[in-house]
Amino acid sequence: MGKLASDIFDILDLGGRIFKNREVLRYSYIPDTLPHREREIMNIASILITSLEGHTPSNIMIYGMTGTGKTVVSKLLMKALQEKSEMMDSKVQKSFFNVDSTFLGDDIAAAFSTLSIVLDFDEIYGNELARILHKPVKCIYINCQQMDTQYRVMTQIANRLAPLKEEDRLPVSGLPIDEVHCRVLEKFDSSNSLIIIFMDEIDRLIYKSGDDILYTLTRINEELQKSKVSIIGISNNLRFLDYLDSRVRSSLGAEELIFDPYNANQLRDILTHRAEEAFYSEAIDHDVISYCAAIAAQENGDARKALDLLRVSAELAERDHSPRLSVIYVKQAQKKIEMDRVTQVVRTLPLQTKIVLYSILQQKIGGRIKTTTKEVVETYSFYASKMDLTVLGRRQVVNLMNELDKLGLIQTKVISFGRHGRTTVVEANVPGTEIINNLHNGILSKLKGIKPRMLYTTTF
DNA sequence: CATCCACAGGAACTTGGGGGCA
DNA sequence: TGCCCCCAAGTTCCTGTGGATG
The missing domain is CATH 1.10.8.60 (Helicase, Ruva Protein; domain 3)
Incomplete structure (x- = not known):
């Protein structure tokens, strides 16, 4: 036929008339300007700017629902602050060799003007002395959804503080927590800098491991000699601080800022x-x-x-x-x-959870739109034993069902039958046949065609 | 209106697997 | 190699409870 393989791409290429740059639409992209967040940026910047003068900025809590720009604003500020600090470092070093203050002044003014988002740096930076005393600012971004234990957060912060040699890195497990604490302190101090830690989804941290870590971090400045730490917490739960010890609360919530939905x-x-x-x-x-x-x-x-x-x-x-x-x-x-x-979401579910969901969906396509914990546990046990897995107990299946509920895949509601006790009514929120087919084609292929014996005892 | 069902869900405990350190 | 630590997942135990019913 005389066709070349590259012709395939000619056909695909026809589509390319819409996108100029698709990266711009990903939320990992950090644009230079953020419309309708100018006020918030200024607020935070005006607090953080003290760090460039060598002072420790107050801790800040940022609240707002998903997609209100908390993360992107933080990352933008982080980038700006980091660049600014590095710029100043080189200027400060220069100043020891070059006593011509007019040169120095112009140079710094020029450096400041490049930071387009924040107002009058020149004015705030009038003080030449501050420049000389200035310590480098180091920003660290931690997503607490991924790092959700005290141990992990501490080691991550330490490991990210400086690009370390492999043997200097703190191990991912194995050390007693107070040992980690000591080593982190050492690393902080030896960096001789102002460390600003952005903790995204900070509320996740305390749901899982309590407020120990925040207690430690908010009081760490008392133990540090050369370095100082500030924390910027980011949360979509406005009542997050209520869960904390009062001392942590007042320290962490020294400054609070709410991002309204757009x-x-x-x-x-x-x-x-x-x-x-x-x-x-x-x-x-x-x-x-x-x-x-x-x-x-x-x-x-x-x-x-x-x-x-x-x-x-x-x-x-x-x-x-x-x-x-x-x-x-x-x-x-x-x-x-x-x-x-x-x-x-379904694909990334752990196997046992998949089987629980599978059981609920099987009930659904079998005409049982609403089902109960008891029935789910029975069907689940049937399928789990067919898969030659350890069959989990009722308590654990209930936990897994709650997780599925949180993920929005099912809906659970506790209802009471009075004298006849109470139970949770479960309803799948997702298309049954499609998901079941997906699962059949994947890890649950063994279960294709197997139907459990279902005894429906509860009627609604 | 007290009773009582049948389960929810919290807490403490267990198990097993990750690893460090001397 | 033996002992220590952290952590996740699971189990056991147990208290709490909404509301139909006698």
Whole structure:
């Protein structure tokens, strides 16, 4: 036929008329300006700026629902602060060799003006002495969802503080916690710097391991000689501080800031701003952005969702070889995102949890839309033994069901039958046949075609 | 209105696997 | 090699409880 393999890419390439730069729409991307967060940025910056003068900034708590820009604002500030500090370091070193203060002054003024987001550095930085005394600022970002124990957080902070040689790194386990504490202190002090720790999803930390770690961190400055530590906590739970010891609470919540959800107009601005960089200007219908903004505004003003929606719609349009991105694709994207989320979550479930979900879904497609703990436990035991697994007890199955509930895959509700006791009514939230087929094609292939003997005792 | 069912869910304990250190 | 530590997952035990029912 005379066809070359590379022709395949010619066909695929036809789609590429929409995206100019798709990275811009990922939430890992940190733009230079963040519309409708100027005030918040200024607030935090005005607190953090004391670090450049060699003082320890107050701890800050940042609250806000998902997609309100907490993380991206923090990362932007982190980047800016780090750059600024490094810039000043080199200037300070220079100043020992160069006594010409007018030169120095101009140079620093120039350096400051490059930080576009924060106001008048020059004015705040009038004091030359402060510059000489200045300590390097080191920012560390920790996501407490991944690092959710005291041990892990401490070792992570220490390991990230400086690019260390392999043998200097703290081990991921094995040491007593007070030993870790001592070594972290040493590392902090030997870095001789102002350490600002951004702790994202900080509330996760205490749900799992209590407030020990926060207690330690908020009081660590008392033990440090040369270095100082500030903490920026980020949480989407406004009542997070209530769970803490009062001393930790007052220290950590020295400054508090709430990020309000974006409204539809603000979301539209954000999307417009990103879309200019992400798309070719003629490739997108005028109502697409408003539509995405409106949907995300309904979902608690979640900018993350809005960006996702825009990116996925554009990807669908490209895959369809459409020259333009129109609202039809946004509607498709909405469905796709939801289904992707579900399959992704299901795929990463531990095996035993998968079987619990599988049991609930089997009940569902067997016509049992609502079921009870007892029935789930029975069906689960049946399937687990077919899989030659250890069969978990009731207590543990209930725990797993609660996890599934938290993930939004099922809905549970405790109801009472009065004299006849009480139980949890379970209902699957996801399409049964599709997920079951997925599971059959994966790790649960053994269970294909096997039906349990189901005795329905409870009626609703 | 007290009773009582049948389970929810918290707490303490166990087990087994990760590892460090002398 | 033996002993220590941390941690996750699971078990056992037990107290708490919503509301139909006698």
